[in-house]
Amino acid sequence: MNTITPPEYLPAVPQSRHFKAERFDFWSFFFSGLTGLATLFILGILAVILLNILINGWSAISWHFVSTIPKKDFFDAETTGVLPMIVGTTIRVLVMTIFVIPIGVITAIYLTEYASNISLTTRVIRAAVNNLAGVPSIVFGLFGLGFFINFVGKNLDAILHNPSAVWGQPALIWAALTLAVMTVPVVIVATEESLKAIPPGLREASLALGATKLETILRIVLPQALPGILTGGILAVSRAAGEVAPILFTGVAYYMASLPAILPINSWTWAITFLFCPHNRRTSSRRAPFFTPPFWCC
Amino acid sequence: MGIHRGHRARPLEWLAEKFIFLVSLSTILMVFLIFLFVAREALPVFFGETNTALVQKAIPVDEIDKHSPEQLQQYLELTPEQFKAMDKETLTTLMEVKVEAQNEIPEQFRDDPDAHANTTDWRYLLLPHKWADYAKPEFIWQPVGQIKKFNIIPLFVGTLKTTLIGLLFAVPLAVGAAIYVSQLARPRVREIVKPTIELLSGIPSVVVGFFALLVMATVLQKIFGYQTRLNAFVAGVALGFAVIPVIFSIAEDALTSVPRAYTQAALALGASRWQTAWQIVLPAALPGVFAATVLGFGRAIGETMIVLMVCSASVMSWSIFDSARSITTTIAAEMAEAVSGGPHYRIYSCLAHCSSQQRSSPT
Numbered sequence: 305m306n307t308i309t310p311p312e313y314l315p316a317v318p319q320s321r322h323f324k325a326e327r328f329d330f331w332s333f334f335f336s337g338l339t340g341l342a343t344l345f346i347l348g349i350l351a352v353i354l355l356n357i358l359i360n361g362w363s364a365i366s367w368h369f370v371s372t373i374p375k376k377d378f379f380d381a382e383t384t385g386v387l388p389m390i391v392g393t394t395i396r397v398l399v400m401t402i403f404v405i406p407i408g409v410i411t412a413i414y415l416t417e418y419a420s421n422i423s424l425t426t427r428v429i430r431a432a433v434n435n436l437a438g439v440p441s442i443v444f445g446l447f448g449l450g451f452f453i454n455f456v457g458k459n460l461d462a463i464l465h466n467p468s469a470v471w472g473q474p475a476l477i478w479a480a481l482t483l484a485v486m487t488v489p490v491v492i493v494a495t496e497e498s499l500k501a502i503p504p505g506l507r508e509a510s511l512a513l514g515a516t517k518l519e520t521i522l523r524i525v526l527p528q529a530l531p532g533i534l535t536g537g538i539l540a541v542s543r544a545a546g547e548v549a550p551i552l553f554t555g556v557a558y559y560m561a562s563l564p565a566i567l568p569i570n571s572w573t574w575a576i577t578f579l580f581c582p583h584n585r586r587t588s589s590r591r592a593p594f595f596t597p598p599f600w601c602c
Numbered sequence: 603m604g605i606h607r608g609h610r611a612r613p614l615e616w617l618a619e620k621f622i623f624l625v626s627l628s629t630i631l632m633v634f635l636i637f638l639f640v641a642r643e644a645l646p647v648f649f650g651e652t653n654t655a656l657v658q659k660a661i662p663v664d665e666i667d668k669h670s671p672e673q674l675q676q677y678l679e680l681t682p683e684q685f686k687a688m689d690k691e692t693l694t695t696l697m698e699v700k701v702e703a704q705n706e707i708p709e710q711f712r713d714d715p716d717a718h719a720n721t722t723d724w725r726y727l728l729l730p731h732k733w734a735d736y737a738k739p740e741f742i743w744q745p746v747g748q749i750k751k752f753n754i755i756p757l758f759v760g761t762l763k764t765t766l767i768g769l770l771f772a773v774p775l776a777v778g779a780a781i782y783v784s785q786l787a788r789p790r791v792r793e794i795v796k797p798t799i800e801l802l803s804g805i806p807s808v809v810v811g812f813f814a815l816l817v818m819a820t821v822l823q824k825i826f827g828y829q830t831r832l833n834a835f836v837a838g839v840a841l842g843f844a845v846i847p848v849i850f851s852i853a854e855d856a857l858t859s860v861p862r863a864y865t866q867a868a869l870a871l872g873a874s875r876w877q878t879a880w881q882i883v884l885p886a887a888l889p890g891v892f893a894a895t896v897l898g899f900g901r902a903i904g905e906t907m908i909v910l911m912v913c914s915a916s917v918m919s920w921s922i923f924d925s926a927r928s929i930t931t932t933i934a935a936e937m938a939e940a941v942s943g944g945p946h947y948r949i950y951s952c953l954a955h956c957s958s959q960q961r962s963s964p965t
Contacts, residue, residue, distance in 0.1 A: 329874050329876070329877075331876070332874040332875070332876035333876075335876050336782070336875065336876045338778065339778040339779065339781045339782035339786060340782050340786070340787075342774070342775045342776075342778035342779045342782065343778070343779040343782045343787075343795060343799075345775060346775060346776070346846055347795070347798060347799065349843055349846075350798065350799070350801060350802045352817075353805060353809070353810070353813050353843075354805075356813060356817055357809065357813070407628055410621075410622050410625040410626060411626040411629055413622055414622045414623055414625070414626035415626065418622060418623065419626075425627075428630055429626055429629055429630060432629045432630045432632070432633040433629050435633050436629060436632060436633055436636075438900055438904075439636060439904070440903065440904025440905075440906065440930050440954075440957050441904060441906060441930075442904075442930040442933050442934050442954070443636070443640065443930075443933075443954045443957065444636075445933075445934075445937075446639075446643075446933065446937075446950065446951065446954050447636045447639055447640060450639040450640065450643060451635055451636075451639045455639070488629060488632065489629075516612060516615050517615060517619075518614065518615050518618045518619075542804050545806070546804075546805070546806025546807070546808065546809075547806070548807070548808050548906075548907050549906040549907060549930070549934055552934055552937070553937060
């Protein structure tokens with residue numbers, strides 16, 4: 305063991321007490337271990353859910369399964385396929401993205417770039433965004449049924465003189481719009497955070513060089529904020545792709561027939577999200593799907 | 603030309619600003635429309651305009667002119683728009699159908715006082731009532747059958763039960779994990795664990811419900827040995843799974859944003875890492891941790907599919923090992939049977955209002 309001998313001009317340090325940065329404290333050790341165990345437990349839950357789905361679902365996944373449109377019996381495990389659901393979910397989410405990204409991004413731009421923080425309008429908009437985030441998903445479903453289908457759809461039918469209900473019934477577009485209303489706060493919050501993270505100096509430099517406010521936003525601010533906006537978009541997509549309640553009444557085909565019957569099917573656990581989304585037979589194409597289920601890991 | 607040029611000098615700028623402002627008003631419009639369209643359906647229940655009495659005084663068909671349009675509309679259970687769209691002939695047919703329906707009611711209900719009662723009255727909605735088949739006054743939610751019973755107290759109790767079990771399960775785990783990850787773990791561990799736990803929030807609630815239904819219910823029944831396999835306890839624990847990532851990520855952010863000087867000062871004074879985390883950092887971050895809990899509570903109340911899949915009988919019981927049904931679940935499960943515009947449908951709109959909550963901070 306190396307010991308450093310102190311120079312002679314210093315008084316001798318008593319060697320009896322060995323300096324230790326941390327005493328061993330039983331309760332500290334105990335509680336630290338407890339919080340560590342909590343972390344492990346949560347990770348364990350995640351692993352068990354994912355592994356269970358993977359192990360039970362693996363044998364059922366085949367090319368036939370993901371690329372077939374069930375002709376007769378949807379619940380015949382031998383011949384069935386989930387292509388309509390994959391296509392339906394994908395189109396629903398894409399349509400939703402087209403609506404939600406512009407509205408969310410523009411609102412966020414207004415809130416961070418144009419509005420003053422204390423004006424009444426800004427406060428009302430912020431309150432609206434917060435309230436929108438606090439509405440349960442099933443209430444969005446009720447709203448979609450009452451507004452989009454029974455109000456907008458029925459009136460469209462009346463204006464266009466359709467003999468039977470074309471717009472005034474559950475449809476892909478209404479489901480997508482309902483989901484767009486639901487995910488607007490997600491996009492706004494994510495975009496706002498990325499806009500706030502851009503240093504004000506960049507904006508000031510741009511303005512000082514003679515660019516207008518609009519040019520600054522379009523050329524300087526938005527390109528910088530793009531990663532954050534994309535994150536918001538992905539969050540919205542992952543929320544919307546996994547959501548069932550808002551589309552129960554607004555866009556899902558034969559939902560009451562499928563809801564009780566789906567539950568006992570053990571081997572396709574992974575497809576359960578899509579099982580609720582067979583929107584529209586016409587939307588399903590015969591082309592090979594490029595879309596595997598990437599949604600619930602986003 | 604001054605620095606501040608008006609919209610004459612830069613019309614495009616001016617137009618863009620107005621456009622951005624108008625688009626940002628759309629969120630207000632959305633909230634307003636949601637409120638309006640749900641409230642429009644719910645209001646007749648509050649004003650006592652719905653009538654679900656099974657035995658009603660039939661109006662003979664030839665007396666159609668003696669009654670005001672409002673009375674007829676209410677009698678035929680039509681919405682004002684539907685009523686306006688009908689000509690007299692249709693109304694007469696409807697009245698005939700109504701009289702026939704009254705004649706077809708089984709004899710046993712003629713003397714039953716319950717069959718004469720309007721079950722959407724607030725007394726039946728909120729207070730226990732002694733129904734004919736029951737020995738004592740009880741809270742019953744039973745919206746199908748001849749006499750529809752709409753007592754919403756069992757649904758509130760079910761929501762409370764599942765939500766509280768979920769929070770009791772999730773809050774200690776999530777906050778403990780947040781303390782560990784933000785204060786005690788090494789930075790490398792933190793970089794891996796945090797995104798992994800947030801992955802849990804990417805699992806759709808249907809999948810969590812499915813897992814709880816098939817796997818967890820059996821395992822928990824073996825451990826605790828209770829009677830009913832699917833009950834509020836299983837649903838609560840599954841809700842906890844859904845709520846953990848919400849609470850964890852917000853609590854972790856709050857704990858991390860406590861200034862490092864606090865931690866360093868405590869450590870320099872000789873406190874251990876745990877003492878620092880528990881006595882210095884956690885009190886400083888308590889508002890954030892509390893906000894995380896409130897957000898988790900909101901998520902658990904609004905969660906529909908997990909409770910729908912795991913336990914779904916609307917039993918009035920305070921035992922956590924009995925079945926329960928939450929408010930949002932009820933809407934999802936029974937909405938399909940409700941006639942649009944009927945009293946049943948209107949009660950769901952009321953419930954939807956009850957389950958919406960105000961939030962003070964964004965997710």
